[in-house]
Amino acid sequence: MRIGVDIGGTKTDAVAIDADGGILHQVRLGTGYGADAVLNTAVDAVNRVAALAGIPVREADSVGVGVPGRVDTVHGTVTHAVNLGVQGLDLGDLLSSRLGVHVHIENDVNAAALGVYHLLETEGWPDANDHSMAYLNLGTGLAAGIVVAGGLWRGSRGTAGEIGHIPVDPAGPLCPCGQRGCLELMASGSAITRQWPTDHPMPAQHLFEAAEAGDESAILVRSRLLDNVASAVRVLVLTVDVDLVVIGGGISSLGAPLIDGIRSVLAERATESPFLASLELADRVRLVPGGFPSAAIGAAYAGVRAQGSVTVA
Amino acid sequence: MRIGVDIGGTKTDAVAIDADGGILHQVRLGTGYGADAVLNTAVDAVNRVAALAGIPVREADSVGVGVPGRVDTVHGTVTHAVNLGVQGLDLGDLLSSRLGVHVHIENDVNAAALGVYHLLETEGWPDANDHSMAYLNLGTGLAAGIVVAGGLWRGSRGTAGEIGHIPVDPAGPLCPCGQRGCLELMASGSAITRQWPTDHPMPAQHLFEAAEAGDESAILVRSRLLDNVASAVRVLVLTVDVDLVVIGGGISSLGAPLIDGIRSVLAERATESPFLASLELADRVRLVPGGFPSAAIGAAYAGVRAQGSVTVA
Incomplete structure (x- = not known):
């Protein structure tokens, strides 16, 4: 049994999974x-999910935690987890000593990428070492986790997949990062709340409903969102050429209106560019199934998956 | 001894290299x-370089060819090599039968990426499996080759590194690919000749001289070039987070004025963005040394380098 935890801004999810990755038990806490x-x-959360399984935590094959912010996976530290009110924390060491077992800490988007990769494997996705996948997280921000040859590609300093801060419009608004026209400014939860202020508990849902009802301002903001998510997909394929881009995060709970909208933009662009058409982007994008706890499941595998390999030449 | 060939639009270079990658002999033909x-x-070219080495071609440890266009490395075919006047060619099979030895065919930018990676290795770059590098080619177009864990990352359909067709300005000009505002339209040899028409045999050199002499239109075109090369570096780091971006191709023969200009743009952007500053982009960009036959040397290694591996978790 492995235990994985996903620490989110409001909820913390923990899962216990069996050897095949099937979910045995699940716990959710504020x-x-x-x-x-x-x-x-x-x-x-870890103690509760272990208790449900009737196994002491120290007997788990692995315990991993996904957390937002900048994560040093070697030292298990978290910094700049703004939404959690955490400036800096030795989360790995502290959890390991409290739980009596080594706890691996991973960035939440990377953990979710591993979780989604695992899901694809159980669906029969070939475990070939030349396969790759990107998990595109549409949460408060926009970022991707990249899985190459069955393992996370974190890059030289852990910033692989930080595509939310690629500028795509020199005339775009100023980003808190100091640049102008970043992808994240148009395609994220914060992009929606900035452009479409609302008291509705689910702003993305509200935006899409208003657009569907014909509100012109909502139609514009929705169209910017879909356009820029499509651009994020294009960036991932033109750079890493991943087989698949799987979209998750809070906004992905929109479901069909989101994925259909993204595919429409990609298909429309393909009609204007034979080059883009040859990439078949609309066929390479998917949604994480609703309710699938990607980050918690991925966290359970983080740090324990065997070394993968890439065919090189 | 290995033999590598770089088929360019005007010149074909062949090299014979020893076990350490040192150049034994070199041949250049139209x-x-x-x-x-x-x-x-x-x-x-292959026969001549083998003759110089006094060894029959069939005794070479490997023969590889880098060629522009879309390359199927498995079948050794080349398509859409427009500058060569080649629409489609079974280059691998034809060369193998003419030379009596298996010939591996590689895209020229990917071959150059392998050649530059080899150069970094001989300079003592750590052969760690979590290292990565991008070769950014500024030729007629703009494209990158990505080396991960010692091997080429070609992606699922061989389009990894095709960053020249990432749009970065919705108000930019129309690209022959059918999109608008692609990076390549501002940062490539074709971008210079379109914006700065000249009979000078080296348009980039001429542009930089005119800009240095105070020509305002040249200053503008040069500044667009440097800006967008800097943006290409940013895309590579924010997506793959490569340790290094090494710049080559025809335009790289500009030398110091090019690399200094790119570093200036990156350093200036860093002053406006703590996020960009933390990436230290200006320190991660380099030029291929003048005269180094990256693509020919990389072609000699293409298809023969041992399988690498990436640390995954």
């Missing part, structure tokens, strides 16, 4: 705010 | 136009 709350909630 | 000319020149 995360709380600040280092102590985050730590206590994670400990609580 | 390429000619059309399938027959390209094929005959490549055969001639």
Whole structure:
């Protein structure tokens, strides 16, 4: 049995999975705010899911945690997890000592990428070493996790997949990162709340409903979102040439209106560019199935998957 | 001894290299136009360089050829090599039968990426399996070759590194690919000749001289070039997070004015963005040393380098 935890801005999910990755037990707790709350909630979630399985935590084959912010996977530290109220935390060491077992810490988007890759494997996706996949997270921000040859490609400093801060419009608005016209400014949860302020608990849902009802401003914001998600897919394929781009994160719960909209943009662009048409982007994009706990499942595998290999020449 | 050939639009270079990759002999011939000319020149170049080495071609440890256009490395075919006048050619089979030895065919940018990676290795670059590098080719077009864990990352359909067709300006000019505002339209040899028409045999050199002399239109075109090469570097780091981006291709013969200009843009952007500053892009970009036959040397290794591996988790 492996245990994986996904620490989110509001909820913390924990899963216990069997040898095939099937979910045995699942727990959801409120995360709380600040280092102590985050730590206590994670400990609580791991203990509860182990108790449900009737196994002491120390007997789990692995325990991993996915967390937002900048993560040093070697030292298990987290910094700049703004939504959690965590500036810096030795999360790995603290959890390991509280739980009596080594705990691997992974960035939440990368953990989700591993979880989605695992799902593709169980669906019979070939485990060939020349296969690759990107998980595109549409949450508060926009970022991707890249899986190459069965393992995470983190890059030289852990910034692989930070495509939300690729500028795509010199006339675009200023980004908090200091650049102008970043992808994230048009295709993310924060992009929606900035352009379409609402008290609705699910702003993306509300936006799409208003657009469907004919609100012109909503149609514009929705169209910017779909356009720029499509551009994010294009960036991932033209750079890494991943087989698949699988979209997840809070906004992905929109379901069909989101994926259909993205595919429409990609298909329309293909009619104007034989080059783009040859890439068949609309066929290479998918949604994470609703309710699938990608990051928690991926966290359970983080740090324990065997070394993969790429065919080189 | 290995033999590598680089078939360019005007010249075909062949090298014979020793076990350490040192150049033993080098031959340069005019390429000619059309399938027959390209094929005959490549055969001639291989035979001549083998003759210089005093070894029959069939005794070479490997023979590889880098060629522009769309290359199927498995079947050794080349299509859409427009500058060579080649629409489609079974280059691998034809060369193999003419030379009596298996000949591996590789895209020229990917071959150059392998050649540059080899150069970095001889300079003591760590052969760690979590290292990666991009070769950014500024030729007629703009494209990159990506080396991960010591081997080429071609992607699922061989389009990895085709970043020249990432649009970065919705208000930019129309690209022959059918999209608008592609990177290649601003940062390539064709971008210079379109924006700065000249009879000078080296348009990039001429452009930089005119800009240095104060010509305002030249300053504008030069600044667009440097800006967009810097953007190409940013795309490669924010997506793959390569350790290094090494710049080559015809325009790289500009030398210091090019690399200094690119570093200036990257350094200036870093002053406006703490996020970009943390990536230290200006320190991660280099030029291929002048006269280094990257593609010919890389072609000699193409198809023969041992399988590499990436650390995964």
